[in-house]
Amino acid sequence: MTPSPDHRRVTMSDVALAAHVHKSTVSLALRNQPKLNAATRERIRKIAEELGYRPDPMLALFNLHRRALVPPRSAGAIAFVSDLPTPAAFARSERHEGIFAAAREEAKRLDFTLELFLVGPAQLSPARLSQVLLARGITGILLGVLSPATRSLNIDWSRFCVLGIESMQVEPPVDNVSTDYCQAARLSVLQLWRRGGRNVGFIVANDLGAEIEGQLRAGYLVESHAKSLGRIASFCRLNEEDEDIGRMLQWIDDEKLDAVVGCGVNIAGLSTRLHPDLVSRITWVSIDTRNAPSAGLSVPALLGELGRRAIELLVMRLQINLRGLPPNPVTTFFPVEWREIEK
Amino acid sequence: MEKSGNDAGRVTIKQVAQAAQVHYSTVSKALRGLGRIPPATRDRILQIAGEIGYQQDSVMQALAAQRSQCSGLHRETRIVFLSNRWAADDPEGEAFMLDSAVEASAPRSCERERVASASRSCERERVDSASTAESRFMRQFADGVQHQAELMGCACDLLSVGDEKFDIADIKSRLDPARTDGIIIGAFDPLLRQLELEWSRYAVVKIDSAFMLPEATLVANDQLQIAQTAFRHACRLGYRRIGMAVGQAEEEATQSRYSAGYYVVREELGLPEIPILYCREHRDDPTATARRMVDWVREHRLEIVLSSWNSVREFLRDGGLQVPRDIACMCLCLNVPDPALAGVIQHHFVVGQKAAEALALLIMRRKRGLAMPSAATFVAGTWQDGASAPPRDSREP
Numbered sequence: 080m081t082p083s084p085d086h087r088r089v090t091m092s093d094v095a096l097a098a099h100v101h102k103s104t105v106s107l108a109l110r111n112q113p114k115l116n117a118a119t120r121e122r123i124r125k126i127a128e129e130l131g132y133r134p135d136p137m138l139a140l141f142n143l144h145r146r147a148l149v150p151p152r153s154a155g156a157i158a159f160v161s162d163l164p165t166p167a168a169f170a171r172s173e174r175h176e177g178i179f180a181a182a183r184e185e186a187k188r189l190d191f192t193l194e195l196f197l198v199g200p201a202q203l204s205p206a207r208l209s210q211v212l213l214a215r216g217i218t219g220i221l222l223g224v225l226s227p228a229t230r231s232l233n234i235d236w237s238r239f240c241v242l243g244i245e246s247m248q249v250e251p252p253v254d255n256v257s258t259d260y261c262q263a264a265r266l267s268v269l270q271l272w273r274r275g276g277r278n279v280g281f282i283v284a285n286d287l288g289a290e291i292e293g294q295l296r297a298g299y300l301v302e303s304h305a306k307s308l309g310r311i312a313s314f315c316r317l318n319e320e321d322e323d324i325g326r327m328l329q330w331i332d333d334e335k336l337d338a339v340v341g342c343g344v345n346i347a348g349l350s351t352r353l354h355p356d357l358v359s360r361i362t363w364v365s366i367d368t369r370n371a372p373s374a375g376l377s378v379p380a381l382l383g384e385l386g387r388r389a390i391e392l393l394v395m396r397l398q399i400n401l402r403g404l405p406p407n408p409v410t411t412f413f414p415v416e417w418r419e420i421e422k
Numbered sequence: 423m424e425k426s427g428n429d430a431g432r433v434t435i436k437q438v439a440q441a442a443q444v445h446y447s448t449v450s451k452a453l454r455g456l457g458r459i460p461p462a463t464r465d466r467i468l469q470i471a472g473e474i475g476y477q478q479d480s481v482m483q484a485l486a487a488q489r490s491q492c493s494g495l496h497r498e499t500r501i502v503f504l505s506n507r508w509a510a511d512d513p514e515g516e517a518f519m520l521d522s523a524v525e526a527s528a529p530r531s532c533e534r535e536r537v538a539s540a541s542r543s544c545e546r547e548r549v550d551s552a553s554t555a556e557s558r559f560m561r562q563f564a565d566g567v568q569h570q571a572e573l574m575g576c577a578c579d580l581l582s583v584g585d586e587k588f589d590i591a592d593i594k595s596r597l598d599p600a601r602t603d604g605i606i607i608g609a610f611d612p613l614l615r616q617l618e619l620e621w622s623r624y625a626v627v628k629i630d631s632a633f634m635l636p637e638a639t640l641v642a643n644d645q646l647q648i649a650q651t652a653f654r655h656a657c658r659l660g661y662r663r664i665g666m667a668v669g670q671a672e673e674e675a676t677q678s679r680y681s682a683g684y685y686v687v688r689e690e691l692g693l694p695e696i697p698i699l700y701c702r703e704h705r706d707d708p709t710a711t712a713r714r715m716v717d718w719v720r721e722h723r724l725e726i727v728l729s730s731w732n733s734v735r736e737f738l739r740d741g742g743l744q745v746p747r748d749i750a751c752m753c754l755c756l757n758v759p760d761p762a763l764a765g766v767i768q769h770h771f772v773v774g775q776k777a778a779e780a781l782a783l784l785i786m787r788r789k790r791g792l793a794m795p796s797a798a799t800f801v802a803g804t805w806q807d808g809a810s811a812p813p814r815d816s817r818e819p
Contacts, residue, residue, distance in 0.1 A: 111573075134575075252802075259798070261646070261682065293686060297646055300689065301682035312689060388797070391783055399573050407772040410644075411780075411799040 089132045098126045109134070111400045113238075156192045157219035157393060158212055159183075162199050162229045169195065174343075174367075174382060175224055178244055182221065182386030189394050191219075198232065205232040213238060219397050221389055222246040222253065227288035237403040242393045244385055247290040252408040256389045259412035260291050260342070263366045263378045264298030266417055267340045270376065272306050276338030276362050279303075280313040282327065284343030295342060317344050324352055331361065338362040366415070378415045385413065433476045442470045453478070499576035500601050501781055503567045503774075504593065505560055505608025506582065558757055559770040563608055563629055566774020574782050576603075599623045604781040607631060607638070622791040625784035627777050631675060636792045639784065641777040643755070643768040644800035645676045649683025651805050652728045652752050652766050657691055660814030661726040661750065664688070667699040667715055668730040668754075680730060680754065696722045708737065716741030719749055726750040726811060735763065735810060750811040754803075764808030772801045 091109070095102035100123065107115050108123035109132075115123075159179055163169045170176055179195065186193040194217075198208055212220070222232075222243040231250050243255040264281070271279055281299065283292050292314060299312045313334045315327060327349075331339065339361055341349070346365040350358045365377040388411070435453070439446035444467065452459055452467040453476075459467075564580055571578035581596055597605075597619070604625035607617065617636065626638040649666065656664045666684045673680060681698055688695065699718045701711050715737050719727065727734060727749060734751045743749045753765035776799050 293650075296689070297682040297686040300685035301678045304681070304685060305678075391787070392779075395574075395779070395783060395786065407769045407801055407804070409772070409776055409799050409801045411797055413797050 088135075089127075089130045091132070094123065094127045094130055094132050097130060098123050113400055113402050155219070155397075156194050156215065156217045157186055157221060157390070157397075158196050158208075158217050159193050159221045159223045160196050160198060160208065160225075160232075161223045162225050163197065164199060164201060166195070166197065169197065177382035178223060178386040178389075180386070181383035182223075182390045185387040185390040186394075189390065191390070191394060193221075193390070195223075198229075205234050209234045209238075218402070219393050221393060222249065225249060226286055239403075240393060240396050240401050241404070242389055242396075244389050245288075245291065247410060248288045251404055254392075254405050254408055255410040256385055256392065257291075257410055257412055258367075258381055258385065259414045260294035260366070261298035262412070263342075263415045264295040264340070265302040266378060266415065267364045267366065267376075268299055268302040268306070270417055271338045271340075271362055271364065274338075274362055278313075278334060278336045279338045279340060280315060280331065280334050280336040282315045282317050282339060282341045282344050282346075285316055285318045287343045291342075324349075328353075328357070331357070336361060338364070340364040340366060342366040377418050377420065381413050381415060388413065432479075433474050435476070437474060438467065438471045438476050441474055442467050499574075499603050499782070499785060500579065501567075501571060501576060501604045501606060501778065501785075502579050502581050502597060502602050503564055503606045503608060504581045504597075505564070559768070560608055562757070562770035563774040563777070566771040566776075567606055567778045568774075569771070570775040570778035574778070576782065578778070594619065603785045606777050606781055624791075625781055625789055626792060627781040627784070629773060629777050637796055638792050639780050639796045640798040641773055641780055642676065642798065642800055643770070643773060644802050645679035645754070646683040647800070648754050648766045648768065648803040649680045649728065650687050651803060652754055653684060653687040653691075655764075655805055656726050656728065656750075656752065656811065657687075657693070659750075659811060661811075662693055663696065663723055663725045664693060664728065665696045665699065665718065665722060665724040665726070666728045667701065667718070667734070670700040670702045672730055673700060684728070696724065708733075708740070712737040712740040716743055719743065724749060725814070726752065728752045728754055730754045732757075745810050746812055750814075752808075752811050756806060759806050760808060762809050764811035765806055766803040767806050768803050769801050776801060 091102045091105045094105045098105065100119075104115065104119075105123055105127065108120045109127060111120060159182060161169055161175055161179075163172060163175060169179075179193070183193040196203060196208055196211075198205055203211065212218075218239050220234075220239050220241040222241065223246075224244050225246040225248070227248055229246075230248055236251075236253075241253050243249060243253045245255065245257045246253070247255050247257065268279055279299070281295055283295065296312045296314065303312075313330075313336070315330045317323065317327065330336075337360070339346075341363065343366070346363050350363060363376065367378075392411070435449050436446045439449045442449065444463070448459060448463070449467055449471070452464045453471065455464075568578050568580075581593065599620065602624060604627070605619070607626065607628045609630035621636055621638075626636065628638045628640050630640075630642045653664060653666075666680065668680050684698060699715060701714065715727070718724075719738070719741075727738065729737075729751060730753075731737065732753055732755065734753055735745050738745055738749055738751060745751055751764075753760075753763050754768075756763065756765045756767045757770070759767060780797075780799055
């Protein structure tokens with residue numbers, strides 16, 4: 080920009096004058112601050128554009144520097160929302176606690192604090208949670224792996240910036256980060272194929288949603304078509320708490336399985352309770368490290384990675400004041416790697 | 423900053439240099455205690471600076487300090503959207519053709535010469551319009567990238583490269599590594615298998631081109647969800663014999679995600695298994711493609727075809743079938759709502775936005791070079807009713 084007498088640089092005051100608002104309102108509008116209603120924001124941004132307003136990058140840098148003189152203050156809190164019944168249950172769940180711990184670390188690195196909020200019958204109701212967060216000025220929400228039963232939360236999303244971690248079942252849908260279960264299933268089938276596994280079945284923990292099972296099925300089917308394996312995906316649901324061994328044995332027998340992939344299920348624990356003949360006849364694979372097998376084939380889930388990436392994405396969106404539900408929901412999948420653990 | 427008066431009297435580093443009879447960069451080093459300057463010289467310069475009243479400008483110092491340690495996104499972050507396959511009528515495509523002097527008409531002209539001769543003119547017209555429709559998505563990707571870049575306060579340049587006359591030296595000459603933080607690779611043509619740049623210099627995100635090296639963070643339309651959505655709607659509308667026809671190259675590009683979506687819903691709903699029709703050459707030889715498609719429809723007594731081609735209706739018509747009287751169809755990659763054509767709208771603009779966002783995240787983490795294994799972000803499509811797939815009950819028996 081070359082300053083010339085009749086082409087003075089356009090300032091926020093010029094925009095304020097043209098828009099008949101105070102210049103602090105212009106500042107809010109240009110930073111897309113949701114305190115201002117959307118129509119006003121849009122109107123002011125349009126006027127600013129017409130007048131040719133450009134933020135001065137040197138000034139922006141200078142302001143950044145000035146702010147850095149102030150002792151570092153937390154940029155704010157982010158809510159990590161879970162629907163587990165109690166804090167004790169949350170701490171017991173490796174999946175939840177693993178994600179939460181990594182997310183909290185990452186939040187700290189970015190000058191945010193991460194706070195756990197539980198919703199449910201014995202805990203906060205979603206409406207109450209929403210009040211608490213608004214009162215405290217918390218706008219960032221991570222849905223920390225909601226259980227399949229929680230299909231919606233009564234929250235006015237337009238006031239919040241929300242991101243789900245493996246909470247694809249929530250309606251209306253939010254953006255999510257997730258382990259790439261489709262790729263994990265493909266990888267498992269491919270590796271089992273190399274080891275001679277032809278009849279592959281999947282055991283899926285009850286606390287994994289139908290969407291995750293759908294991803295596993297899609298991965299299985301597309302890879303088994305490529306390899307001309309048995310075309311029907313064989314799936315068995317298992318409750319982590321009281322593992323129904325009898326039913327599982329029947330299923331393995333009926334389906335004549337020679338390989339079993341467990342997802343979110345304690346494969347190592349299971350196989351200790353089975354007849355040694357069966358254990359050695361079948362190739363076992365574990366997707367997820369919640370119960371890392373002491374030996375065997377596994378596709379470790381990326382709990383920490385999910386937590387970190389979720390925080391990073393949420394913070395970036397908070398910085399540009401993004402609010403509300405996405406008109407076109409997206410899911411970011413993180414691929415897993417194959418691992419073999421020798422006895 | 424006060425401008426008048428003070429500025430004239432302010433002692434600058436250059437005046438110190440003049441008085442000390444050294445270059446001003448030496449003064450700078452002496453003042454900051456950097457570089458290899460004999461201690462005697464340093465002391466002499468500091469003394470002279472003190473004598474003539476040199477004072478560091480705190481504002482400039484602040485700016486310099488901030489600039490040297492700026493982390494994350496700041497105003498100067500610059501990303502480049504690199505692509506070929508612009509629509510023939512897109513100004514971006516034209517710009518390229520002009521400045522690299524590719525011969526007139528569209529870049530694909532020599533492929534098109536191979537189009538069969540019989541109904542040549544009419545076919546060429548259709549191939550052109552179809553490929554234009556398919557290429558228009560590039561403009562939408564680019565718009566999405568630019569929109570998001572603006573929201574995040576970083577600069578974004580579009581860089582278009584040729585198609586057949588693809589020239590790596592040309593790209594390199596127009597990429598300025600010192601000023602470029604990240605590159606988004608637009609959906610390149612499947613003909614191109616590999617792109618070689620100095621990847622370690624940049625953060626990299628790819629759009630829709632999983633088939634192509636290098637491996638990088640991917641952002642794409644969610645073909646898995648899109649195929650599932652179309653299949654479920656076909657079933658809801660009363661269709662049972664549902665077939666899917668997609669391009670071989672596209673399926674390779676997406677790691678068979680359309681197929682995966684088809685298989686999983688077909689199995690869930692327990693509908694007849696019909697082999698997916700993969701076509702290799704639909705752009706080059708539409709007559710053969712139309713014939714293959716219609717043979718496949720007849721062999722499997724299909725009621726509806728789900729296809730990733732915008733021109734699916736024309737293929738069926740050319741093969742002698744009336745849509746929707748003889749066969750219904752859905753398009754899996756609508757660009758805009760079309761009341762005549764049922765299917766799933768793909769949101770290329772959003773894909774562009776998410777690509778810019780993913781790239782900004784990598785830049786923020788100072789992740790340069792190619793990440794293996796890399797994350798993939800998929801944008802869901804939106805169902806759109808249309809006359810090409812009416813509810814089955816309402817059709818003539």
